[in-house]
Amino acid sequence: MSYTYEECKATADWLMAQTDIRPRIGIVCGSGLGGLANLLKDQVVFNYRDIPNFPQSTVHGHAGRLVFGTLKGRPCVCMQGRFHLYEGYPIQKITLPIRIFKLLGVDTVILTNAAGGLNQDFKVGDIMIMKDHINMPGFAGNNPLSGPNDERFGTRFPCMSDAYDRELQQLAMEVGQELGYGDFLREGVYCVLSGPSFETIAECRMLHRLGADAVGMSTVHEVIVARHCGMRVFALSLITNQAVMDYDSEEKANHEEVLQTGKQRSEQLERLVSTLVTRIEHNNIYA
Numbered sequence: 246m247s248y249t250y251e252e253c254k255a256t257a258d259w260l261m262a263q264t265d266i267r268p269r270i271g272i273v274c275g276s277g278l279g280g281l282a283n284l285l286k287d288q289v290v291f292n293y294r295d296i297p298n299f300p301q302s303t304v305h306g307h308a309g310r311l312v313f314g315t316l317k318g319r320p321c322v323c324m325q326g327r328f329h330l331y332e333g334y335p336i337q338k339i340t341l342p343i344r345i346f347k348l349l350g351v352d353t354v355i356l357t358n359a360a361g362g363l364n365q366d367f368k369v370g371d372i373m374i375m376k377d378h379i380n381m382p383g384f385a386g387n388n389p390l391s392g393p394n395d396e397r398f399g400t401r402f403p404c405m406s407d408a409y410d411r412e413l414q415q416l417a418m419e420v421g422q423e424l425g426y427g428d429f430l431r432e433g434v435y436c437v438l439s440g441p442s443f444e445t446i447a448e449c450r451m452l453h454r455l456g457a458d459a460v461g462m463s464t465v466h467e468v469i470v471a472r473h474c475g476m477r478v479f480a481l482s483l484i485t486n487q488a489v490m491d492y493d494s495e496e497k498a499n500h501e502e503v504l505q506t507g508k509q510r511s512e513q514l515e516r517l518v519s520t521l522v523t524r525i526e527h528n529n530i531y532a
């Protein structure tokens with residue numbers, strides 16, 4: 246099921262009728278990383294269940310609230326909870342909020358996620374700046390842009406070689422160094438799978454050989470839709486667990502560990518994002 250431009254606009258107009266905040270930055274919080282939304286001042290909060298056309302959050306660690314407010318003076322909108330393919334939603338429904346962001350006036354999207362580390366140099370607690378992605382469900386025909394294309398959102402065949410804004414990656418690296426995060430700040434390639442089962446050992450080995458540094462079940466669909474409609478994208482993965490690559494290992498991936506690592510690193514991740522938001526303003530990267 247696909248949403249028409251008019252349906253997306255109706256949801257955006259409904260939201261804009263209830264708040265004067267006109268966000269230029271849209272933030273999506275990953276598993277256990279919803280604390281970012283609490284940094285917003287002068288909040289106007291909507292439960293997803295009250296927003297026309299919105300799906301509901303079903304995953305522990307995703308609160309299901311859309312929070313408008315200001316972050317260091319910048320008007321922002323923040324998804325405290327995202328949607329995943331494994332929740333059973335059509336891929337176009339998962340990414341609906343990104344188009345709503347666009348129609349609200351957002352031009353820069355910042356996404357966070359929890360991910361398993363495939364790169365053997367990565368440690369649990371590392372923050373990885375996403376420089377690229379591998380869209381595994383897309384290889385099997387599951388792309389959020391499948392179906393009729395509405396040119397009011399974007400072109401039929403959008404380019405993805407520039408999906409992740411290089412200036413923002415550079416800026417985030419600088420901000421991270423200044424904050425003293427150099428020891429746990431990385432960059433790399435994120436691979437999305439549909440989940441909800443975690444990977445087998447053979448799958449982790451394969452993904453690593455294919456060039457992925459981290460694996461998760463989100464973000465990429467949102468990035469594709471954001472780029473399709475011309476928004477700038479910056480994304481971070483928190484490495485919440487090491488992917489199991491060795492048959493002698495006793496490690497077992499589990500969602501509790503994912504949420505636990507999120508708690509341990511949330512303060513630094515929040516500071517990195519909020520400082521980045523301030524620098525976007527200072528550097529006047531905005532059009």
Ligand SMILES: O=P(O)(O)O[C@H]1O[C@H](CO)[C@@H](O)[C@H]1O
Nearest residue numbers: 275276358359462463500503
């Ligand atoms: O990508 P986010 O939403 O951070 O969540 C990640 O954490 C969950 C698994 O623990 C999966 O949903 C995976 O995608």
Ligand SMILES: Nc1nc2[nH]cnc2c(=O)[nH]1
Nearest residue numbers: 359360361460461462503
């Ligand atoms: N697919 C996947 N998603 C995750 N989210 C957090 N950790 C993981 C992981 O190891 N694999």
